[in-house]
Amino acid sequence: MSRSPNDDHEATGRRNRLLRRVLAHIGRVPPDVFWFGLAIVGALTGFALQLVDGDLAPRIGVLCLVIGFIVGFGRIIYAKLGRIERLVGNSIFALISDRSLSPVAVRFLARHHQRSVAEQESILNGVISTEDEDEANEWIKTLSQEATHDVRAVDHLPLSDWFTKPEVARCLDTQLRRIDTDDLKVLRLRIVTPEQLADRDERVLLREYIRRHDDAGAELRLVSADRGRALRNFYPRTSTLLVDVDHQPACFIGHYGDDHTMESAVIYLRRTEPVGACADQWKRLWTAATKGGADRRLRDVLDQHRDDPPFDAAPTAALAG
Structure with missing residues (x-):
C-alpha cells in the first residue's frame, strides 16, 4: 500500500x-x-x-x-x-562605586578573591566578624598596609608581645616604616598599669617601646589603666585600630581572653555608629593623655628609675612574657 x-x-x-x-x-x-x-x-x-x-x-x-x-x-x-x-568583577565594581566604603575593602577583596560568596557579601556590607586569630591578624596587617592618612590605635597587649610575637611585631614595623615612606600619621595610646610601672623588666620593655615610636616619628601617648577602664571600648579586653577616621574610615575591634589571645574580632569597613563611638572615645582618651597631662606624669615615673638596665641587657624572662 x-x-x-x-x-x-x-x-x-x-x-x-x-x-x-x-x-x-x-x-x-x-x-x-x-x-x-x-x-x-x-x-x-x-x-x-x-x-x-x-x-x-x-x-x-x-x-x-x-x-x-x-x-x-x-x-x-x-x-x-x-x-x-x-x-x-561585580563585587569590586560595587565596592569602587560605594563611596562610603573604605578603600581597604577594595584592596582586600582584590587580593582575596577566592573567598566565599558569604564572605564577599560581608565585605560589601562593610561589617566582618571572625573568631579566627590568624584571620584577625590578617585584617590588622591589611589595615596597617592600606591606611592612606592615619592610624590610631589603643594598645594594652603584654609589652613582650611587641618583641616576641612575629605577627604583632610585623604590624608595628609596617606602621612605623610607613611614617617615612608614605607620610602616614601613627597615633597610639598605650595603657599602662601600676604593676608594669612597679616591675623593672616591664619598665625596660616600655622604654624600648617608647623609643621605637619616637625614633620613627610616631605620636605615642601613655595613659593609666584607670582612664582606659572608664572607656569600655578599649580596656581591659578590647584593643582598637582605627584608620583614616576623618576620611573613609575602617575600624578593627579585637576582644581578648585572659591569656591575651584574640577570641573574636569585628572589622567595620564604613562609617557606622560603632566606628563613630570608637573614634569619639579615642579622642577623649587622647585629650586626657595630652592636655590632661597623663602622658607626662607616667613618663615622669619612668624617669625616676634611671638605674634600670638597658634594653639590650633585659632578662630573657621579660622578653618571653
Missing part, C-alpha cells in the same frame, strides 16, 4: 514535534549536568569503539574519548571560571 503525501506530512510533523520536545527537555537541563553528560557519552562512545575490530574504529574511539572529555569538562571549568570572574 502506497503512502499518501498527507501521511508523509503527518510523519514529518510528528518527528518535528518529538525533536522540539527533546530540545525543550535538553534546554531545561542545568548546563553543568548537560556538559557532564556530554563528556560521559563521548567517553562511553570512545570506549565502545575500542572494542570494534578494524583499524579505523579504535582511532575514532580515541578521538571521541578525547573530544568528549575536552568539550564536556572543559566547558564546565570555563563556566565555573566565568562565574567567579563575574562575581569578583
Whole structure:
C-alpha cells in the first residue's frame, strides 16, 4: 500500500514535534549536568569503539574519548571560571562605586578573591566578624598596609608581645616604616598599669617601646589603666585600630581572653555608629593623655628609675612574657 503525501506530512510533523520536545527537555537541563553528560557519552562512545575490530574504529574511539572529555569538562571549568570572574568583577565594581566604603575593602577583596560568596557579601556590607586569630591578624596587617592618612590605635597587649610575637611585631614595623615612606600619621595610646610601672623588666620593655615610636616619628601617648577602664571600648579586653577616621574610615575591634589571645574580632569597613563611638572615645582618651597631662606624669615615673638596665641587657624572662 502506497503512502499518501498527507501521511508523509503527518510523519514529518510528528518527528518535528518529538525533536522540539527533546530540545525543550535538553534546554531545561542545568548546563553543568548537560556538559557532564556530554563528556560521559563521548567517553562511553570512545570506549565502545575500542572494542570494534578494524583499524579505523579504535582511532575514532580515541578521538571521541578525547573530544568528549575536552568539550564536556572543559566547558564546565570555563563556566565555573566565568562565574567567579563575574562575581569578583561585580563585587569590586560595587565596592569602587560605594563611596562610603573604605578603600581597604577594595584592596582586600582584590587580593582575596577566592573567598566565599558569604564572605564577599560581608565585605560589601562593610561589617566582618571572625573568631579566627590568624584571620584577625590578617585584617590588622591589611589595615596597617592600606591606611592612606592615619592610624590610631589603643594598645594594652603584654609589652613582650611587641618583641616576641612575629605577627604583632610585623604590624608595628609596617606602621612605623610607613611614617617615612608614605607620610602616614601613627597615633597610639598605650595603657599602662601600676604593676608594669612597679616591675623593672616591664619598665625596660616600655622604654624600648617608647623609643621605637619616637625614633620613627610616631605620636605615642601613655595613659593609666584607670582612664582606659572608664572607656569600655578599649580596656581591659578590647584593643582598637582605627584608620583614616576623618576620611573613609575602617575600624578593627579585637576582644581578648585572659591569656591575651584574640577570641573574636569585628572589622567595620564604613562609617557606622560603632566606628563613630570608637573614634569619639579615642579622642577623649587622647585629650586626657595630652592636655590632661597623663602622658607626662607616667613618663615622669619612668624617669625616676634611671638605674634600670638597658634594653639590650633585659632578662630573657621579660622578653618571653
